[in-house]
Amino acid sequence: MGIKEKILTKSLYVFHLSSGSCNNCDIEIIDCLTPRYDIERFGIVLVGSIKHADVLLCTGSVNRLTVPRIKVLYEQMPKPGFVVAFGSCGASRGLFKDSYNTGKPLDEIIPVDMYIPGCPPRPEAIMAGLLKLIDKLNSKGK
Amino acid sequence: MVYPGFLFSGAIGLLAGWFDRKITARLQWRVGPRWYQNFMDIAKLFLKETLIPDGASRMVFFAMPLLAIAGSTLASTIIMVINQTPGVTFIGDLIVVVYLMLIPPLALMLGGFASGNPLASLGGSREMKLMLSYELPFLLALVVPIAKAGYSIQLGGIITYQALHGPIFFSISGVLSFVVMLLCIQAKLGFVPFDMPEAETEIVSGMYIEYSGPALAMLKLAKAILAFALPALLITLYFGGIIFTASGILMSVLEYILILLLMIVIKNTNPRVRIDQAVRFFWRIPTALAVLAVVLAYLGL
Numbered sequence: 001m002g003i004k005e006k007i008l009t010k011s012l013y014v015f016h017l018s019s020g021s022c023n024n025c026d027i028e029i030i031d032c033l034t035p036r037y038d039i040e041r042f043g044i045v046l047v048g049s050i051k052h053a054d055v056l057l058c059t060g061s062v063n064r065l066t067v068p069r070i071k072v073l074y075e076q077m078p079k080p081g082f083v084v085a086f087g088s089c090g091a092s093r094g095l096f097k098d099s100y101n102t103g104k105p106l107d108e109i110i111p112v113d114m115y116i117p118g119c120p121p122r123p124e125a126i127m128a129g130l131l132k133l134i135d136k137l138n139s140k141g142k
Numbered sequence: 143m144v145y146p147g148f149l150f151s152g153a154i155g156l157l158a159g160w161f162d163r164k165i166t167a168r169l170q171w172r173v174g175p176r177w178y179q180n181f182m183d184i185a186k187l188f189l190k191e192t193l194i195p196d197g198a199s200r201m202v203f204f205a206m207p208l209l210a211i212a213g214s215t216l217a218s219t220i221i222m223v224i225n226q227t228p229g230v231t232f233i234g235d236l237i238v239v240v241y242l243m244l245i246p247p248l249a250l251m252l253g254g255f256a257s258g259n260p261l262a263s264l265g266g267s268r269e270m271k272l273m274l275s276y277e278l279p280f281l282l283a284l285v286v287p288i289a290k291a292g293y294s295i296q297l298g299g300i301i302t303y304q305a306l307h308g309p310i311f312f313s314i315s316g317v318l319s320f321v322v323m324l325l326c327i328q329a330k331l332g333f334v335p336f337d338m339p340e341a342e343t344e345i346v347s348g349m350y351i352e353y354s355g356p357a358l359a360m361l362k363l364a365k366a367i368l369a370f371a372l373p374a375l376l377i378t379l380y381f382g383g384i385i386f387t388a389s390g391i392l393m394s395v396l397e398y399i400l401i402l403l404l405m406i407v408i409k410n411t412n413p414r415v416r417i418d419q420a421v422r423f424f425w426r427i428p429t430a431l432a433v434l435a436v437v438l439a440y441l442g443l
């Protein structure tokens with residue numbers, strides 16, 4: 001078991017899904033790829049297709065319209081795969097909690113492995129979060 | 143299987159993939175991944191499950207990665223074996239290698255079409271057009287080493303000619319056709335100015351889009367092996383092949399790294415061109431250069 005997790009955590013491919021976010025989190029994700037933070041050091045790559053991904057990074061308070069799409073995308077992610085709720089909205093719907101438009105919180109739709117709070121989370125927080133996810137997976141294997 | 147075949151060329155190809163990522167990162171002032179990153183990526187993909195899209199034709203979808211990996215492995219094995227012992231060459235092996243190298247992109251194209259995804263078929267149609275555009279200058283440039291080596295279509299013949307008369311690269315026609323070959327290889331490997339079949343930002347990795355798990359790993363391995371076999375073919379045709387002594391191997395490794403570096407720098411300093419621009423480019427400048435090189439080679443320059 002241990003080797004399997006070790007390999008998996010050494011190359012996490014991240015798919016970024018915006019479920020009705022204000023675009024702020026989405027920009028901060030791109031910041032992680034810049035020379036200052038360079039998340040590719042840890043083998044983490046942003047991919048364009050959910051079929052290649054290991055991590056579903058979900059930003060935004062979940063709209064009613066995006067609920068079925070999130071379910072479809074979660075089913076299309078090849079397992080083993082993980083879900084990260086990104087930003088205050090992803091974790092708790094933030095200030096859109098009582099909006100007419102917001103459906104359920106993300107963790108009631110699909111199982112969430114990891115929360116990264118912040119509005120938006122700083123790149124340092126994102127990296128700390130992803131490294132914590134790696135630690136969590138490694139300890140699971142032992 | 144192990145030495146000149148699948149494992150050896152796969153390992154070199156994956157290392158070349160890491161070299162590409164590292165140099166790209168350094169050119170962008172980043173640190174870049176560690177050396178075993180690409181091995182980890184492939185190992186991880188073998189641990190994941192494979193999903194079959196709803197409207198896909200199963201058989202073609204799963205046969206194509208196998209076909210791609212078989213084609214590129216066979217091509218690299220033929221090149222390496224003939225480099226080791228030029229005597230085992232057979233008539234027309236150069237043509238066999240060239241057409242074996244055509245199998246991975248063809249297989250990828252069919253696999254993309256079979257997946258039933260509109261973006262994948264868009265990528266497939268682009269790949270087809272790109273193939274039509276680069277094959278013409280590629281085959282024309284291939285005529286130069288053949289003509290230089292006394293009209294021998296054997297890799298062994300070309301290697302023994304170069305062992306006697308010095309590398310083909312050191313002549314006007316040799317340089318011209320080498321430049322054309324380099325541009326074609328850039329397109330064959332899908333490096334940036336000509337990466338519209340898999341354009342990450344535009345049609346989200348094109349033909350790969352529906353592949354996941356071991357099937358995707360096999361396609362990536364086929365591409366990695368091709369990234370080893372194509373520069374190896376260039377070294378064989380223009381730099382006198384790989385001579386199996388300590389200094390000869392060192393020379394070949396240096397030449398390989400140099401060719402890779404050249405391609406990566408081209409990749410990082412150019413934007414992606416549109417497919418019509420690529421076709422127009424390949425049918426004009428490289429084709430004209432290749433024709434010129436063939437004429438010069440015919441005149442003995």
